[in-house]
């Protein structure tokens with residue numbers, strides 16, 4: 001499920017986690033060549049990706065029973 005980035009925080013290891021609109025978090029690591037996200041390394045880059053949609057696996061799995069209100073048309 002595509003969810004917009006509304007902010008960021010860092011986990012206990014200093015990795016960046018995008019805060020998604022649905023309330024879940026998703027790591028946005030820069031791990032080339034598999035995952036190239038140079039933008040996460042700078043404040044400017046991160047701000048530029050606010051509002052960008054990521055595919056939230058947690059929403060698709062529905063593991064925690066969270067029901068996004070905006071899923072209703």
Ligand SMILES: [Zn+2]
Pocket residue numbers: 003020022023024056057058059060
């Ligand atoms: Zn989610």
